[in-house]
Amino acid sequence: MKKTSLILAIILITLFTTSCTTINRSTAPDSTAQEEEKRLALSDARPDIIAVVTAIYNEMIFPKGKQGGVVFFNTKPAFTAPAPEKEFGLADVYLEEDYQPGEDPFLRRISGVMRLSDSSGREDYRAYAAEYILQEDGILILSSAAEPVYGKYDRIRFFFVEKDQLPPLSYIEKAGYEELLPLVAKNASIPLDIRNINGMKELYIFAFDMTKGKTDSDLILHSGGSIADTAVSFGRSINNKGWRFVMLEGTFRLGENADYSFYLTETGNPKKIISVMNASLEH
Amino acid sequence: MRKTVFTAIALAVLLTPLYGQTTGEVLNQKIESQGRASGASAAEISEAQQIMKNSLPMGTLDGGWKVVSPFDNIHVKQMQLPPPGHRVTLVISPELASYIDTSGPRGLGGSIRTYAFFLGRGLTGTMAAYLEKYVGPVTVLNSTDIPRQGLAVVPGLSNFNYKFPAGILSNIQVNLDLDIKVYWNGSQVHSSVYRLVKEKGPKPFVAVNSSPVAENMVYLMSELVSRSIADINTSALASAGEAPVILDIDKIILATLSWEDYQKQKDKLTKEEKGLVHYFMAIDKSYRDYDTDRQAELLSKLQNFVKTRSINPASREQLLDEIREKYAMRETQQRVRNEIDDQIFNFAGEHTETVLTAAEIVPDVVKVGLIVANPIAAASLAATMAAFETAEGIAKFSGAASAEYFFGSGDVNEALFEGSKAFLIDQAGGAAGKAIGKAVAGRLATRQAADMAAYASSKGYSDDFARHVSAEVYKKSSQYLKEPMESTAQLITKPGADLSADMIKQAYENFNLIESRSVTAAANPEASLPTDTIILAGEVK
Numbered sequence: 001m002k003k004t005s006l007i008l009a010i011i012l013i014t015l016f017t018t019s020c021t022t023i024n025r026s027t028a029p030d031s032t033a034q035e036e037e038k039r040l041a042l043s044d045a046r047p048d049i050i051a052v053v054t055a056i057y058n059e060m061i062f063p064k065g066k067q068g069g070v071v072f073f074n075t076k077p078a079f080t081a082p083a084p085e086k087e088f089g090l091a092d093v094y095l096e097e098d099y100q101p102g103e104d105p106f107l108r109r110i111s112g113v114m115r116l117s118d119s120s121g122r123e124d125y126r127a128y129a130a131e132y133i134l135q136e137d138g139i140l141i142l143s144s145a146a147e148p149v150y151g152k153y154d155r156i157r158f159f160f161v162e163k164d165q166l167p168p169l170s171y172i173e174k175a176g177y178e179e180l181l182p183l184v185a186k187n188a189s190i191p192l193d194i195r196n197i198n199g200m201k202e203l204y205i206f207a208f209d210m211t212k213g214k215t216d217s218d219l220i221l222h223s224g225g226s227i228a229d230t231a232v233s234f235g236r237s238i239n240n241k242g243w244r245f246v247m248l249e250g251t252f253r254l255g256e257n258a259d260y261s262f263y264l265t266e267t268g269n270p271k272k273i274i275s276v277m278n279a280s281l282e283h
Numbered sequence: 284m285r286k287t288v289f290t291a292i293a294l295a296v297l298l299t300p301l302y303g304q305t306t307g308e309v310l311n312q313k314i315e316s317q318g319r320a321s322g323a324s325a326a327e328i329s330e331a332q333q334i335m336k337n338s339l340p341m342g343t344l345d346g347g348w349k350v351v352s353p354f355d356n357i358h359v360k361q362m363q364l365p366p367p368g369h370r371v372t373l374v375i376s377p378e379l380a381s382y383i384d385t386s387g388p389r390g391l392g393g394s395i396r397t398y399a400f401f402l403g404r405g406l407t408g409t410m411a412a413y414l415e416k417y418v419g420p421v422t423v424l425n426s427t428d429i430p431r432q433g434l435a436v437v438p439g440l441s442n443f444n445y446k447f448p449a450g451i452l453s454n455i456q457v458n459l460d461l462d463i464k465v466y467w468n469g470s471q472v473h474s475s476v477y478r479l480v481k482e483k484g485p486k487p488f489v490a491v492n493s494s495p496v497a498e499n500m501v502y503l504m505s506e507l508v509s510r511s512i513a514d515i516n517t518s519a520l521a522s523a524g525e526a527p528v529i530l531d532i533d534k535i536i537l538a539t540l541s542w543e544d545y546q547k548q549k550d551k552l553t554k555e556e557k558g559l560v561h562y563f564m565a566i567d568k569s570y571r572d573y574d575t576d577r578q579a580e581l582l583s584k585l586q587n588f589v590k591t592r593s594i595n596p597a598s599r600e601q602l603l604d605e606i607r608e609k610y611a612m613r614e615t616q617q618r619v620r621n622e623i624d625d626q627i628f629n630f631a632g633e634h635t636e637t638v639l640t641a642a643e644i645v646p647d648v649v650k651v652g653l654i655v656a657n658p659i660a661a662a663s664l665a666a667t668m669a670a671f672e673t674a675e676g677i678a679k680f681s682g683a684a685s686a687e688y689f690f691g692s693g694d695v696n697e698a699l700f701e702g703s704k705a706f707l708i709d710q711a712g713g714a715a716g717k718a719i720g721k722a723v724a725g726r727l728a729t730r731q732a733a734d735m736a737a738y739a740s741s742k743g744y745s746d747d748f749a750r751h752v753s754a755e756v757y758k759k760s761s762q763y764l765k766e767p768m769e770s771t772a773q774l775i776t777k778p779g780a781d782l783s784a785d786m787i788k789q790a791y792e793n794f795n796l797i798e799s800r801s802v803t804a805a806a807n808p809e810a811s812l813p814t815d816t817i818i819l820a821g822e823v824k
Contacts, residue, residue: 072546106561120793157801182793190798207804220821224813237821246820262819263812264804270823271812275804 006106010211014211048139049095052130053114057090060126077130080147083214084124087193088116097129106134113149120181122243124212125149130280153211156264156275159188160254161204169234169249177243181208200224200231205248207264209274212242217266221246225260225279229253337417350398352497354405358505362512363603365593369419369519372435373411376427379403388455389446402440405504406461408437411554413505413512418519434519435466438511441734454483455496457503463511467522477510513596519790528555530598532605555592559585559602566609570616578613579746582606 007124042266060083061283090223092115128142165187166172184206194201207221218237222231232250246264258279265273332515382403407423414421414436439462445455456480465473484499530553537562538548545560553559562585569577585606589599 074540104561121797154806156804156806157797158804159801181797185793185796186802190800191802208801218821220823221819222812222816222820224816227817230817230819232819235820248819262804263816265812267821267823273810273812275806276810277802277804281802 014218021076026113048108048132048134049093049098049110051139052110052141052144053093053112053128054090054134055141056128056130056146057114057116058116060084060146061088071141071242074140074142075147076142077144079145084116084126088122088124089118090114090116101131105134108132108134112144115153120178121180122210122212123153123155148212150212150214150217151274154213154274155210156277157208157210158262158277159184159204159206159208160194161188161189161206163202163204163249165189166204172247173234173236176238177208177238177245180206180245180247184208191281197255198257200251200253202247202251203254205250205252206245207262208245209243213239213244213266214268215239215242217244217268218255218267219244219246219274220267220270221248222263222265223260224263225253225258229258229260229279236239253277254281256280297365337483345817350496352398352400352405352500354401354408354501354504355497356410357412358501358502359409359416360505361511362417362509363589363599364417364513364516364596365520369434370422371414371418371515371519372422372424372430372433372586373407373414374424374426374435374437375403377425378424380407382406382441384438389444400443400500402443402504403458405500406438406440406508409501409504409508412434413508417512417516429466429469431469434522435470436515437464437466438462439464454486454634455499457482457500459503459507461511463508463515464519465515466510467518472522473518474513475505475511475514479507516618517596528598529595530556530559532598532601532603535559535563536605539567559588562588562686563605570609570612575617576614577610578616582609582613 009061025271051071055073056077059073059077060079062281063083066164094113094115095110096112098108101107109129109131113125113127116124116126125144125148126147128144128146130141131142132139132144161184175183184204187208194203207219209219216239220237221235230250230252232248233247235246237246240246245267252272258281261280262277262279263273265271265277380403382401384400384402385398387398411421411423419435424430424435429437440459441458441462442458444459445457446523447455458481459479461477463473463475463477464471482503484495484502486495486498486502522569534548534552535556538545538552538556545564548560549557562581565587566581569575569581589602589606594602
């Protein structure tokens with residue numbers, strides 16, 4: 001997050017120096033203004049923060065959309081990555097900074113993270129920063145930027161599907177994230193049933209990262225058990241434009257008698273664990 | 284009879300030329316001859332002669348018929364100029380210092396009198412007084428030599444003439460040119476001519492009389508010198524101090540008309556002008572909001588800005604005119620505001636529950652507006668709601684207005700769905716739309732603004748000020764959103780509601796499905812991978 005903030009700060013500084021505005025912005029935030037990141041429910045957030053973040057979100061999703069309402073951009077926001085998919089709505093706003101950068105009480109600067117989600121529960125996190133002026137007729141955003149946040153909010157979900165509940169491997173091995181997730185979710189076994197299995201079981205195992213990641217970094221699934229615990233006949237890690245999952249076909253020891261863990265890491269830093277799941281399926 | 288005689292004599296005096304006699308003698312003769320011709324008695328003629336004499340001051344040269352303007356008094360106008368601070372030398376040539384005009388008026392009015400205007404004395408005293416007040420400590424130098432060091436002002440008078448356009452019952456009308464040259468360290472830095480053209484003094488009078496003429500000439504000399512003093516002040520600042528800021532007040536006012544106007548003008552405005560636009564927009568806004576306290580606060584700051592900044596005199600005067608106008612508008616509004624406050628107080632007292640309910644709904648209108656503007660948010664709203672663990676949480680999020688939908692079922696999962704749907708339908712198309720009447724919203728907004736201002740004041744200005752402004756934007760937002768919200772209410776309540784409900788339902792079902800069919804792996808970003816693991820999928824690059 002710190003690195004992301006630094007990048008955003010550099011973007012904003014660049015924008016400030018090229019902007020024609022003359023608002024004083026030299027004053028640094030005091031220490032009391034610096035706050036820890038906190039989640040803002042829409043009902044609790046200050047309207048100007050909601051309006052600014054929503055405007056940045058709209059610019060990301062609908063870059064050719066018409067400006068209107070109460071928020072205006074002096075300079076278009078700077079985005080360092082492709083826009084989120086259009087079906088992703090603004091679900092949450094996390095606020096990290098919110099302060100008055102100069103002597104002008106109408107001038108505010110905010111930064112934080114916005115959580116975007118779609119109806120299948122996927123999430124895309126974007127760090128944002130903006131400097132804006134509050135005025136009687138609305139808000140003028142002097143400069144703003146947003147960029148993806150990777151690695152901080154990864155949320156992995158494991159599904160266990162009996163082999164006869166899915167189409168043949170020749171079909172599903174070619175399917176992408178968006179096609180597979182609902183298919184897998186619909187046909188997966190209830191975890192409690194898996195936990196009650198004694199002995200080995202032929203299964204598909206899927207691990208979906210519900211949060212968008214880097215397009216050039218794949219998941220790696222490790223087993224802490226022996227080959228007697230996991231006999232894998234097919235394993236693949238797939239990255240569909242940042243949406244990552246792994247799929248396994250094989251025979252697995254799971255539930256009460258399983259005494260090992262699955263570990264998820266990613267390329268680039270393969271020794272760093274993203275998440276871990278006990279094969280007993282009990283946390 | 285007396286009036287008739289007096290008028291006839293006065294007319295004769297005005298029309299009769301003088302030949303080698305004093306005005307007193309001529310007047311007495313004329314009064315007598317005209318009186319006899321009109322049949323007046325000796326007593327009446329004598330009385331008329333006394334009336335004329337008594338209305339004129341006693342003189343020294345011709346038995347009481349001379350009009351003298353001695354400039355025994357000095358008048359200095361109040362002007363808004365930067366504080367004095369520069370030593371200045373007033374260079375008056377000996378000829379100018381002793382300049383006395385005795386030329387007499389143009390035209391026939393008052394032409395039989397003799398006059399003495401001590402203009403050199405008047406100019407010296409008036410100019411010295413103005414310089415002392417608005418530029419700095421003055422040294423009067425009776426010479427024609429310009430000092431080699433420091434600031435020097437060299438005045439000159441020319442083209443003095445005057446007349447009494449409507450006879451002796453009129454005011455004096457003066458033409459006079461004042462030539463000003465300003466020197467800094469011996470070099471001329473400014474030169475200009477200031478003119479009185481047919482200028483009348485402020486004091487009316489009923490006869491050509493020394494007292495009102497002298498008094499008017501004091502004011503006229505003050506007026507003429509005042510016209511030059513701003514430029515002298517500017518020259519002083521430019522030479523010896525900071526350069527004054529030039530403001531285009533017309534452009535500033537134009538930019539404050541609307542947000543769009545500001546957008547169009549902002550690139551043409553200087554930093555100071557932009558700052559003033561902000562102030563004026565804020566003042567206009569608080570005027571529209573009937574927030575007289577805020578107006579007073581902003582106007583006070585503006586006044587302080589004018590006092591402490593070096594501003595071009597012309598701009599300063601224009602700016603002060605604007606400020607005066609805003610003050611006048613505020614005073615008028617304060618009276619109205621007091622009446623409205625009484626009405627609101629009575630209204631709130633009688634309808635406490637209504638006011639409180641509407642106050643809770645207003646924020647929700649903004650949220651709904653966001654959702655209406657961006658239907659995609661409806662789906663994510665459901666996902667957001669799923670993050671709440673209790674029906675109470677959802678109720679709090681979506682507003683008290685639809686709380687009954689959540690608590691009614693007693694089932695959290697059911698409440699999630701029903702609550703989401705109810706939130707959209709009720710807030711966007713139903714009760715909220717009706718409850719936010721313009722009057723109620725306006726009253727609430729006014730109260731909110733007042734409350735926030737008081738809060739900001741009690742807490743210290745800067746930090747909490749944003750909350751106050753935020754509340755203002757909040758209200759503005761609700762105004763913006765009210766119209767589209769109402770216009771789409773039909774859409775929302777019928778097909779729109781169905782669409783939203785479908786989206787919410789889908790999100791809710793997906794969430795439930797994934798939640799019930801999967802296991803969440805625990806995040807453990809700090810731990811290192813054990814050394815003896817087997818890779819099942821993916822590869823280390």
